[in-house]
Amino acid sequence: MIPCPLCNHQAQFFLQDKKRAFYVCPHCGLVMADPKSHLRPSIEMQRYGRAQKGAKQRQLSQFLMPLLAQINLQQSGILSGLNFGRVLDQQCLQSINEAGHSVKQYDPFFAADHSVLQTTYDFVCSYKVFEHFRHPNKEWQLLSRLVKPGGWLAISTPLMTDLRHFNKWHYKNNPTHVSFYQRQTFEYLTENSEFTLLFVSQALILMQKSSGSGIKRILI
Numbered sequence: 694m695i696p697c698p699l700c701n702h703q704a705q706f707f708l709q710d711k712k713r714a715f716y717v718c719p720h721c722g723l724v725m726a727d728p729k730s731h732l733r734p735s736i737e738m739q740r741y742g743r744a745q746k747g748a749k750q751r752q753l754s755q756f757l758m759p760l761l762a763q764i765n766l767q768q769s770g771i772l773s774g775l776n777f778g779r780v781l782d783q784q785c786l787q788s789i790n791e792a793g794h795s796v797k798q799y800d801p802f803f804a805a806d807h808s809v810l811q812t813t814y815d816f817v818c819s820y821k822v823f824e825h826f827r828h829p830n831k832e833w834q835l836l837s838r839l840v841k842p843g844g845w846l847a848i849s850t851p852l853m854t855d856l857r858h859f860n861k862w863h864y865k866n867n868p869t870h871v872s873f874y875q876r877q878t879f880e881y882l883t884e885n886s887e888f889t890l891l892f893v894s895q896a897l898i899l900m901q902k903s904s905g906s907g908i909k910r911i912l913i
């Protein structure tokens with residue numbers, strides 16, 4: 694057993710494939726790769742460099758633009774946002790700026806500007822980043838702090854829907870993917886935070902931070 698890096702309960706051995714062992718947490722549903730199998734940061738950076746290009750950029754843009762439109766339906770006006778963990782290309786940034794919004798970027802490898810983590814935003818989005826988190830609790834604490842009261846947190850990470858299929862899931866074979874989530878994991882996170890889980894699908898997990906009125910706390 695190892696401590697779950699998200700909720701700190703004891704995670705149990707789940708399975709061993711050709712390269713890595715995996716553990717599952719019965720409390721929050723997180724599946725994690727054995728920390729002993731994590732890549733060295735320099736090798737991980739090389740792999741990220743390749744992933745920044747081409748198709749991934751288009752996917753990120755296709756994730757972000759409809760999201761902005763969706764949020765704008767709920768909150769009109771100019772939005773300030775943070776794109777966490779992956780850098781947008783100029784074309785996408787330009788489209789966002791033309792729509793009147795502003796987006797800052799934070800990427801631990803390619804845009805490690807810590808000053809952008811010192812303020813709060815109307816929305817924070819994170820596209821295919823959560824699966825890379827070695828310390829998901831630490832990252833979650835940071836991300837939740839960056840969202841303004843009433844603001845949105847939008848996450849895209851492939852969800853596991855049936856643990857029995859994990860062994861055959863190609864996504865787990867990428868050695869930079871170390872944390873895997875179920876719907877239960879995001880339910881755990883929102884139940885224990887100021888966020889409400891609004892929407893969960895394979896393409897988008899959307900949550901909203903309470904506006905600070907304290908209503909959610911009273912209900913609990």
Ligand SMILES: [Zn+2]
Nearest residue numbers: 697700718721
């Ligand atoms: Zn856990």
